[in-house]
Amino acid sequence: MQKYFDVLKKCALFHGIEENNLSSLLTCLGARVLNFDKKEAIFYEGDPAKHLGIVLSGSAQIITDDYLGNRSIVSTIEPSDLFAESFACAEAESIPVDIIASSKCSVMLIDCGHIMYTCSNTCAFHQQMIFNLMKDLAQKNIRFHQKAEITGKRSTREKLLAYLSQEAKKNKAREFDIPFNRQELADYLEVERSGLSAEISRMVKEGIIENRKNHFVLADGR
Amino acid sequence: MQKYFDVLKKCALFHGIEENNLSSLLTCLGARVLNFDKKEAIFYEGDPAKHLGIVLSGSAQIITDDYLGNRSIVSTIEPSDLFAESFACAEAESIPVDIIASSKCSVMLIDCGHIMYTCSNTCAFHQQMIFNLMKDLAQKNIRFHQKAEITGKRSTREKLLAYLSQEAKKNKAREFDIPFNRQELADYLEVERSGLSAEISRMVKEGIIENRKNHFVLADGR
DNA sequence: GAAATTCCGTTGAAATTTCAACAGAAGAGG
DNA sequence: CCTCTTCTGTTGAAATTTCAACGGAATTTC
Numbered sequence A, B: 001m002q003k004y005f006d007v008l009k010k011c012a013l014f015h016g017i018e019e020n021n022l023s024s025l026l027t028c029l030g031a032r033v034l035n036f037d038k039k040e041a042i043f044y045e046g047d048p049a050k051h052l053g054i055v056l057s058g059s060a061q062i063i064t065d066d067y068l069g070n071r072s073i074v075s076t077i078e079p080s081d082l083f084a085e086s087f088a089c090a091e092a093e094s095i096p097v098d099i100i101a102s103s104k105c106s107v108m109l110i111d112c113g114h115i116m117y118t119c120s121n122t123c124a125f126h127q128q129m130i131f132n133l134m135k136d137l138a139q140k141n142i143r144f145h146q147k148a149e150i151t152g153k154r155s156t157r158e159k160l161l162a163y164l165s166q167e168a169k170k171n172k173a174r175e176f177d178i179p180f181n182r183q184e185l186a187d188y189l190e191v192e193r194s195g196l197s198a199e200i201s202r203m204v205k206e207g208i209i210e211n212r213k214n215h216f217v218l219a220d221g222r
Numbered sequence C: 001g002a003a004a005t006t007c008c009g010t011t012g013a014a015a016t017t018t019c020a021a022c023a024g025a026a027g028a029g030g
Numbered sequence D: 001c002c003t004c005t006t007c008t009g010t011t012g013a014a015a016t017t018t019c020a021a022c023g024g025a026a027t028t029t030c
Helices: A002-010 A019-029 A085-089 A112-116 A126-151 A156-171 A182-189 A193-205 B002-010 B019-029 B085-089 B112-116 B126-151 B156-171 B182-189 B193-205
Strands: A032-036 A041-043 A051-057 A060-065 A071-077 A098-101 A105-111 A175-177 A209-212 A215-218 B032-036 B041-043 B051-057 B060-065 B071-077 B098-101 B105-111 B175-177 B209-212 B215-218
Touching (some): A002 A051, A019 A105, A019 A112, A051 A112, A071 A126, A071 A182, A112 A126, A126 A156, A126 B071, A126 B085, A126 B126, A182 A193, A193 A209, B002 B051, B019 B105, B032 B041, B085 B112, B105 B112, B156 B175, B182 B193, B193 B209
Antiparallel strands (some): A041 A098, A051 A105, A175 A215, A209 A215, B060 B071, B175 B215, B209 B215
């Protein structure tokens, strides 16, 4: 696990915890590392919600498919991001989403009960981790609001613009790459792929954006 | 404040805290009670995110309006519900939503910093409250997933059915009242009011639902 | 209880999105 | 370098949603 310490240090769960305590802490928590190939499921909908995860390398997507095969990408997760912590912390029965590796990736799994309840004898970091979880969950909540600001828009153009604006702000630049291909972007914005392609073409023609593959440039004042 | 103790006891923030400790705890936290008339704003978008709130009586709605006047109702809150805790716990600059009284109501406001940091000398309940906040935030996260399952549907009918199914499950009954009028329901589902009305009519004709005002009955097997 | 206001279903036209299908581009594998 | 697969833009038709407008029902106000 040693080799992942740089990633783990950045993980919100371990804020305020010294790196030299990490090793024993992880042992105490019973942390495991698992590896997945691209497109493999890290969790399936319906899996028990006992564990939270940390992405160590690669990336994954939180996905819901409805019974008609409509796919919706809730979010993407990257190294040092936590995932499934909401379900574990809420002590939900099971996970309501699929979590799918979008590239070869490795993740660390921790039984959330070990953080919230047991183990308080051996290591003194539980209060810190609970505090960290609280902040992480609050931030995830805010991100949901931001996502809702995108998907709540009524038209494809508005959704795309809302999304690109957020990305531009996040990257502090009018020019950036997005972590989606066309189909995925459509699933994230919750629109039709072909309609999205058409809309992108129109917006390029109108000079509102520039685009090549997953690289976008926003015109001034967007 | 005494008269609100029954409501406060049920509030997730105070789980595991004895009622006879509540009074001194609230003093320690600097809790204030404010009253609002129907349609009055409890918070405006842009207000500082220092305080979390607890609904004591009446009800309110979390709302986002975009620059085109498109309104979206994120959620409704009722007595003993927490609100704005995500923004306060995440130490966000400001609140990204409006919170509007949907009836005459009173709310308690608590400076979140008092829960997370200071005051640890006088009262021993901070760890408990932080733990409670963590669980509350995790549950709110799950509710966002549920909301997304509704708004992520592509058609008005699908959205309405997803919403009504959730309500039926929540009420453990095929028959229930919803906390919205038509315009509000449309804003919650993120569709057009007139289209929603038309869709409801069609579904009634088809025998899928029964409806009178805000009372709905789902047919078997929904 | 009368008047004023808000709420709600309906409707038809306009705009948008979805769907299905296809062909060229790009990428992966051998 | 060739083949096979996946990805993407385009297009036209069908379906759905939005928009604007109206009148009647229901509710609020005084």
